[in-house]
Amino acid sequence: MKRVVITGLGAVSPLGTDVPALMQGIEEGKSAVRYMDGWNQYTGLRSLVGAPAKVVNEKLIPRTIRRSMGRMSIFSVQAADQAFADSGINREMISSGRIGCIVGSTMGSSQSLNDAFELMLxxxxxxxxxxxxFFQCVSHTAAMNVAHYLGLTGYVMATSAACASGLQAVGAGYDLIRLGKQDAMLCGGAEELHPTVTGSFDILFATSANFNHEPEKTPRPFDANRDGLVCGEGSGILLLEEYEHAVERKARIYAEIIGYHTCGSGVHVSQSNKDSIIGCFRHALKDAGIGPEDVDYINAHATATIHGDKEEAEAIREVFGGFVPVSSLKGYIGHTLGASGSIELIASLIMMDKECIYPTRNLESVSHDCEGIYHVMNKLNKKINILFKNCFAFGGINASIVCKKLK
Amino acid sequence: MTEQEIIKLTNQVFEESFEIEKEKLKPEMNIFQDLGLDSLDIVDLVVALQNKFGVKIRNDDRIKNIRTLGDIYKFVLSLKAEGASPSL
Known part of the structure; x- marks a missing residue:
C-alpha cells in the first residue's frame, strides 16, 4: 500500500473565506453564530440561529462555469482552488487523469432545491x-462543479452521508491513493445553510432553541446546558497526495494519513450509538497500527445534542480514557454538516502545526454524562504527533481518521 | 408594447441572465458565436423570455431557427402580432 499525505488546505467557513480567517477567528475565540433574520416566518421552527458563510468574489468564476453552482458549490470551488494553490502542484497535472476529487454533502444546494419546488409545484x-x-440540486453538485472548474479528469465522486460526508470523502480519497488508483485527490465536504435544513433537525428536537437571543452562547458541546446543534455552512477541501509524489516535488506536508474507518451502527437511524462508535475508533486505530495511548488530540464531532455528545464522550472514555485532550469546534462555527469533517480536520492540522489545542467554545460546566474525558477548556500548548478526528451522521454512520505529523 | 420596448426587455434578459455587456447587444450578434450562449443557455433563455413577456414558448418550433439577437426581437414581435399573450 502507498503512503498518503496532505499537502494542501482550503476552506470557506462561517469565520471567513480562507484558512487563515478560520484560524484567526478560532484563535480569538469568536463565534460565527447569528440570529437569522426572517426565519421567524416559518411556523414551528424553534431554532432561529445559524452560522452563515459569506459568498464573495463569485463573479471571478466564469458565468458558464458558475451557472451550475448553488452556494455550496461556490464555497467548494473556492476552497478547492485554495487547496490546489496551497499544494503547489503543477497545473499541468490536472489533465493527467491521475488527480480527481471527492466532495460530499448531505444533498444538493438547499436554496436551489427550494427554488425549484417553488417554481414547479x-x-x-x-x-x-x-x-x-438540476445541476445545482443533484447530490454530486459540489464534486461535479469542482471537477468542471478545475478541469479534473481523474476520479470524480461524491459521498453522501449527511454530517459524515466530508470525512468520508477524505477517507475515500485516502483509500484511492493508497491503492495506487490516483496520485492526488481534492477531498472534503460542502454544505449550505437554509431554514429547511435547520428545520429538518428542528422537527426532531435536535437543534438549539434556548439561545435565539444570545446566539453566541450556543452550541454548547459537552456542556451541562447544551440544548442542541446549530447549523452552519461552508466547505473544507484538502489535497491528498501520494507520499513519494509529494516528496519528489519537495511539497510542504501537513501530515500523513495513517488510518481511517467508517461503519454503520445498524441500530438506529438518528441516535448515535456508543458501541458502534467504539468499534469505529478501534478499527481506525488498528488501520493506523497504533494504540489509543499514541493519540495526542481528539477533535470531537460533539454537536451539542443531548444524546450524541453523551455517546461520543462515553466511547472516548472507554477507548482512550481520560488523558487524551478532546475539543469540539462547533461552538465557533456551528455544525457545518457535510463540510464539518473536512473544515474541522483542516483546523486540527493547523493546531498540529502550531502545537496548540483550541478549547471547546461555550463549554463552561461539563455535563455529568460527558465527564471522564480530558476536556480542553482553555487554550492548551501541546505537541500533537497524532490526531484523531471523528464524525457521526444520521443513518447511524460513524467515521474516524488518524493523521500523523511527519518528522 | 412597442418594438423599442421589446428590444429593451430582450436586452435586459441578456444582461441579467447571461451577464452580457449592454454594448454587445446589437441585432446582428449571433447568440452562440458572438454572445457565447450554448444549448443549456437556450433553455434558460426560453424561461427568461417567458417570464419577461408573459408568454409560453417552450414548445414553439420557431425557437430552433433563432441565431441572432435580431431573430429574437422578430420572434417576440411576431408573437405580439399573433396576440399570443394578453400582456403583449
Whole structure:
C-alpha cells in the first residue's frame, strides 16, 4: 500500500473565506453564530440561529462555469482552488487523469432545491424550470462543479452521508491513493445553510432553541446546558497526495494519513450509538497500527445534542480514557454538516502545526454524562504527533481518521 | 408594447441572465458565436423570455431557427402580432 499525505488546505467557513480567517477567528475565540433574520416566518421552527458563510468574489468564476453552482458549490470551488494553490502542484497535472476529487454533502444546494419546488409545484408546471436548477440540486453538485472548474479528469465522486460526508470523502480519497488508483485527490465536504435544513433537525428536537437571543452562547458541546446543534455552512477541501509524489516535488506536508474507518451502527437511524462508535475508533486505530495511548488530540464531532455528545464522550472514555485532550469546534462555527469533517480536520492540522489545542467554545460546566474525558477548556500548548478526528451522521454512520505529523 | 420596448426587455434578459455587456447587444450578434450562449443557455433563455413577456414558448418550433439577437426581437414581435399573450 502507498503512503498518503496532505499537502494542501482550503476552506470557506462561517469565520471567513480562507484558512487563515478560520484560524484567526478560532484563535480569538469568536463565534460565527447569528440570529437569522426572517426565519421567524416559518411556523414551528424553534431554532432561529445559524452560522452563515459569506459568498464573495463569485463573479471571478466564469458565468458558464458558475451557472451550475448553488452556494455550496461556490464555497467548494473556492476552497478547492485554495487547496490546489496551497499544494503547489503543477497545473499541468490536472489533465493527467491521475488527480480527481471527492466532495460530499448531505444533498444538493438547499436554496436551489427550494427554488425549484417553488417554481414547479404551485401550478405543477415544469416549463418554469431553468436548465441549471438540476445541476445545482443533484447530490454530486459540489464534486461535479469542482471537477468542471478545475478541469479534473481523474476520479470524480461524491459521498453522501449527511454530517459524515466530508470525512468520508477524505477517507475515500485516502483509500484511492493508497491503492495506487490516483496520485492526488481534492477531498472534503460542502454544505449550505437554509431554514429547511435547520428545520429538518428542528422537527426532531435536535437543534438549539434556548439561545435565539444570545446566539453566541450556543452550541454548547459537552456542556451541562447544551440544548442542541446549530447549523452552519461552508466547505473544507484538502489535497491528498501520494507520499513519494509529494516528496519528489519537495511539497510542504501537513501530515500523513495513517488510518481511517467508517461503519454503520445498524441500530438506529438518528441516535448515535456508543458501541458502534467504539468499534469505529478501534478499527481506525488498528488501520493506523497504533494504540489509543499514541493519540495526542481528539477533535470531537460533539454537536451539542443531548444524546450524541453523551455517546461520543462515553466511547472516548472507554477507548482512550481520560488523558487524551478532546475539543469540539462547533461552538465557533456551528455544525457545518457535510463540510464539518473536512473544515474541522483542516483546523486540527493547523493546531498540529502550531502545537496548540483550541478549547471547546461555550463549554463552561461539563455535563455529568460527558465527564471522564480530558476536556480542553482553555487554550492548551501541546505537541500533537497524532490526531484523531471523528464524525457521526444520521443513518447511524460513524467515521474516524488518524493523521500523523511527519518528522 | 412597442418594438423599442421589446428590444429593451430582450436586452435586459441578456444582461441579467447571461451577464452580457449592454454594448454587445446589437441585432446582428449571433447568440452562440458572438454572445457565447450554448444549448443549456437556450433553455434558460426560453424561461427568461417567458417570464419577461408573459408568454409560453417552450414548445414553439420557431425557437430552433433563432441565431441572432435580431431573430429574437422578430420572434417576440411576431408573437405580439399573433396576440399570443394578453400582456403583449
Amino acid at each position: 404551485p401550478e405543477k408546471d415544469l416549463t418554469c424550470l431553468p436548465a441549471m436548477k
